[in-house]
Amino acid sequence: MGVLLLVHGFLVAGGHLGGTMKYLNVAKAAGEMTNLSYIFGAIAVVVGLWHLLGSHKEGNADYYLSTVAGGVFILFIAMIVKWYLDPWVAVLGRALGPIAGTAARPTYLHTVLGLNYIVIGIVAGMIIVNVFRIPDWAHNGVRLSRLGLKTGVILLGSLYSLGELAKLGQLSVVMIGVFVLGSAWLVLLIGARRKISNSMGGVLAAGVGVCGVSAAVAAAPVVKARSDEIAYTIGTILVFGVICMFLFPVVGHGLGMSYVQFGAWAGTGILNSAQVAGAALAYQPTGNLETLKVGEIFNITRVLFLPIIVMWLAIWYVRRESAAGVSVQQVDTTRIIIEKFPVFVLGFIFMFALASTGAFSKGMIPAFRDWLTWLFAFGLTGLGMQITYAAMRQAGGQPLVIGSVVGVLKAVLSLIVVLMFVRETI
């Protein structure tokens, strides 16, 4: 993999791919293509040689270095997608001619379908894991993708102004407050009517209400959820999330939503955190990344609700079980809030505070944006590699029915609210 990257860097630097790059309109990215190929190619070769020739002892260093190969594998796929597949799809889309818009601002098929490096990267990841295979040496690296997404979210803090954050923060607290608490409550209500277990209802409410798989996993211990109940919830969230991630941008383009409107809708209506970023970047993959900025503020607000929801579910579960005559141990709610608080949100706020001091000049913003697009491209391509057929096949039964009903209701109602009331621009 490292040698391939080095060869690629050499070919681009020597102008041997000039014809292809001109056809794909990526000539201006030649510097980035050369530098990244050389840097990560060199890293991969050095670590590869160490794996091959070095002496190894089982331990932290060995474990963490084993992720480099997989990380480079994901990056390699993301590079192919960003530099070659995405531009090629755009060339094909333009060749088909505009399907809507005006002569001055034509709209092409690939734009409407949101076929850009983010969506293609996720699809490529899904195809690799479900149709081909992830090489054994890359398995550990695939687990790095969430770290890439979290780093991206923290770094995103550097792009907001105080005014933007205040305006979006107020809007998101109201919308997320209503929809997170509302959907969690609705899941519990329907769950009780359909006589699913309290633990199943609790874990599904967290997953559907807050931030998807992570919330379901976080809430599982406090409602004493069984592993099969967690599996049902994860399957439901994944199936629903994948559909939303591809469908939302199409609907957004169809309705002509503004970046703020779409970001607010994606941040509220899509269940899984990573898929919010995916949909937001699918809607606006380049430029000032307003959609991602709005979507992530909503997502962060939602994540901040996680300790509250977990505490609520803990109390709710104890009451329900006690009412049914089952002896349940009281839950330490303070400990739960401290344990479940997402620290990376503090990182985001810290980065925002750092940017607010004027530490970063305007000239640095494009560099931050470049880093962001690569971190999210890396994280989301890796996310695609975790969306396995086996995981989605777990969905079924009552959780799928309840999760789908509440998920669709949340998506539709939040769309109506956004279209009616959200007029902000940033």
Added chain:
Amino acid sequence: MTDKKSQDIDLRTTETGFKYHRGSALSIFKSDRYEDFIALACALLIAFGVFVLVR
């Protein structure tokens, strides 16, 4: 349809022996909190790099 080992990339086995797929919540770190701190360190490193190298 596909390679079994790839499909099992997110497989978890509980103490009781039950197996389930953890979906997109995979991490190389022992806890979410640890991952959060590493992400913060990475973000600060990138920000420092941009601060030093871009003018």
